[in-house]
Amino acid sequence: MSEIKEVMINSDRLATDEYLVNMGPQHPSTHGVLRMLVKLEGEKVLNIQPHIGYIHSGIEKMCEAISYPQIIHLTDRMDYLSAHMNNEAVALCVENALQVEVPDRVKYIRTIMDELARLASHQLWWCVMGMDLGALTTFFYGLRDREMILDIFEETCGARLTVNYNLPGGLMFDIHPNFQKRVKDFITYFRTKLPEYDQLLSGNVIFRERTEGIGHLSLSDAIAYGVTGPSGRASGFSNDLRKHQPYSAYPLVKFNEIIDHRCDTLARYEVRMKEMHESLSIIEQLIDNIPEGDYAVKMKSVIKLPEGEFYQRVETARGEFGVYIVSDGKKNPYRVKFRSPGFSNLFALNKMAKGHKIADLVAIMSTLDLVIPDIDR
Amino acid sequence: MKSFIEYIVSIFKGLWTLLIGMKVTGKYFFTPWKNVTQQYPENREKLVMFERFRGEVIMLHNENNEHSCNGCGICEINCPNGSIEIISKSILTADGKKKRIIDQHIYHLGMCTFCNLCVKACPSGALAMGQNFEHAVWDRSLLTKVLNQEGSTIAENVKEE
Numbered sequence: 001m002s003e004i005k006e007v008m009i010n011s012d013r014l015a016t017d018e019y020l021v022n023m024g025p026q027h028p029s030t031h032g033v034l035r036m037l038v039k040l041e042g043e044k045v046l047n048i049q050p051h052i053g054y055i056h057s058g059i060e061k062m063c064e065a066i067s068y069p070q071i072i073h074l075t076d077r078m079d080y081l082s083a084h085m086n087n088e089a090v091a092l093c094v095e096n097a098l099q100v101e102v103p104d105r106v107k108y109i110r111t112i113m114d115e116l117a118r119l120a121s122h123q124l125w126w127c128v129m130g131m132d133l134g135a136l137t138t139f140f141y142g143l144r145d146r147e148m149i150l151d152i153f154e155e156t157c158g159a160r161l162t163v164n165y166n167l168p169g170g171l172m173f174d175i176h177p178n179f180q181k182r183v184k185d186f187i188t189y190f191r192t193k194l195p196e197y198d199q200l201l202s203g204n205v206i207f208r209e210r211t212e213g214i215g216h217l218s219l220s221d222a223i224a225y226g227v228t229g230p231s232g233r234a235s236g237f238s239n240d241l242r243k244h245q246p247y248s249a250y251p252l253v254k255f256n257e258i259i260d261h262r263c264d265t266l267a268r269y270e271v272r273m274k275e276m277h278e279s280l281s282i283i284e285q286l287i288d289n290i291p292e293g294d295y296a297v298k299m300k301s302v303i304k305l306p307e308g309e310f311y312q313r314v315e316t317a318r319g320e321f322g323v324y325i326v327s328d329g330k331k332n333p334y335r336v337k338f339r340s341p342g343f344s345n346l347f348a349l350n351k352m353a354k355g356h357k358i359a360d361l362v363a364i365m366s367t368l369d370l371v372i373p374d375i376d377r
Numbered sequence: 378m379k380s381f382i383e384y385i386v387s388i389f390k391g392l393w394t395l396l397i398g399m400k401v402t403g404k405y406f407f408t409p410w411k412n413v414t415q416q417y418p419e420n421r422e423k424l425v426m427f428e429r430f431r432g433e434v435i436m437l438h439n440e441n442n443e444h445s446c447n448g449c450g451i452c453e454i455n456c457p458n459g460s461i462e463i464i465s466k467s468i469l470t471a472d473g474k475k476k477r478i479i480d481q482h483i484y485h486l487g488m489c490t491f492c493n494l495c496v497k498a499c500p501s502g503a504l505a506m507g508q509n510f511e512h513a514v515w516d517r518s519l520l521t522k523v524l525n526q527e528g529s530t531i532a533e534n535v536k537e538e
Contacts, residue, residue, distance in 0.1 A: 066457050069455075069494060070455075070457035070492075070494065073457060073490055073492035073494070074457070137398075137402055151427075154427050154429075154430060155427045155429065156429070157429070158427070158429040158430055158431040158491075158493060158506065159430075159431055159491065162490070162491070162492075164492045164493060172493060172497065173429065176429070196401050199397050199398060199400070199401050200398045200401050200402075201398070203394045203397060203398075204394050204395065204398055205390070205391035205392075205394045205395065206391075206395075208394075301498075
């Protein structure tokens with residue numbers, strides 16, 4: 001026995017060396033086609049190099065050939081989990097450029113829809129987060145509740161994900177007569193289900209061991225990499241645009257900006273869990289007070305923006321989403337640039353995962369809440 | 378010794394958190410009638426979609442096989458991805474004038490993104506969104522559809538182009 005042991009130690013087979021592993025493009029925990037070149041020493045991550053562009057669809061270039069109302073339906077397909085916010089960003093940008101004031105009814109409905117989309121997005125993130133860490137149960141529980149929000153979207157907007165509900169100057173349709181009742185039913189239902197989420201995953205000893213103190217991203221790094229949204233707020237970076245640059249009906253509602261200073265994976269998890277409570281309270285404040293009025297302003301059939309540059313940013317479920325339109329006075333834009341939150345958040349991954357085990361990389365990536373079409377667009 | 382006790386306590390605390398989670402799953406395990414899953418292919422007969430659901434673009438026809446499309450082409454301009462093509466033809470009216478009417482309203486379902494812009498733009502309300510969502514076909518060419526039914530005519534009260 002001792003002879004064999006000696007041979008094993010002396011042979012080259014036990015020698016450690018750095019090596020490269022491709023994680024993705026077809027890896028279930030990358031949530032899409034994302035490839036990461038991971039440099040490993042044993043199980044320890046030394047360096048991560050994300051390779052993006054596998055589903056690059058050229059949306060920015062496509063926007064140059066189509067008119068402003070048509071651009072909106074393409075933004076559904078970027079960050080498909082925050083489709084309402086993306087739509088709203090383009091609509092607001094065009095409205096600001098034309099100096100159109102939309103009715104209060106539109107503002108209220110937009111805000112409610114934004115928060116519902118944020119809830120749906122966070123629910124899906126929660127189920128996938130559990131699944132990445134090996135808890136399949138969470139996936140079914142989260143999707144069960146998300147289904148109710150998607151039904152609300154389907155009834156009012158006509159689609160579940162690619163809603164295309166906002167237009168420059170208002171909304172595609174008025175809300176469905178059942179909308180308010182359904183939303184209120186959902187709020188009462190979901191308030192009873194949120195404690196279940198905590199019981200299932202938040203307190204779980206395996207989950208806490210795998211997230212506490214993992215993936216530290218300091219405040220200065222978060223600012224340097226432009227990590228926004230819940231991921232940035234978990235590093236103490238106060239960046240909630242709903243507070244700092246309020247749009248639509250956000251100035252009218254009371255809510256807290258959730259900030260955590262622990263900077264680790266658990267902090268990012270808890271920020272999102274608390275944000276779900278805030279979203280519920282925002283919807284509750286607005287749902288009974290939707291003012292009467294038109295659901296859209298009458299716009300010209302061909303919308304032409306004045307010459308110049310226009311920028312509008314909104315807070316999506318993953319962070320700051322910006323739309324930059326350069327117009328030369330024609331009916332289609334000269335150049336459109338989208339600032340997507342996922343792109344900036346992804347590149348902070350190297351900073352966060354360095355020195356951890358490869359299994360922790362999955363947990364860290366999961367809390368960044370990546371949506372790949374949002375990164376590649 | 379103290380760290381050993383802490384270790385033992387942490388084991389039991391950990392087990393307790395697992396039991397809390399299992400309480401939730403157990404509750405649903407023993408009350409399976411509370412969990413409702415749609416049995417999709419079986420419930421096809423009774424399945425009702427929401428009235429605004431966007432499954433496909435259809436042209437509305439009345440009982441006399443009349444539609445209200447005058448072939449103005451506004452839907453074609455408004456479509457972001459060119460899934461609508463309008464082919465018009467000229468006919469001679471009863472009083473000897475030439476008139477352009479719609480021949481074929483061609484709709485490429487395979488290119489459509491169901492954005493509802495054509496329906497919203499249509500000035501005569503000829504188009505609508507249908508609720509059918511089962512679009513699978515054996516051949517790609519079957520996805521190109523002619524929306525105006527064969528032998529259909531324009532309804533009388535529709536504005537001329």
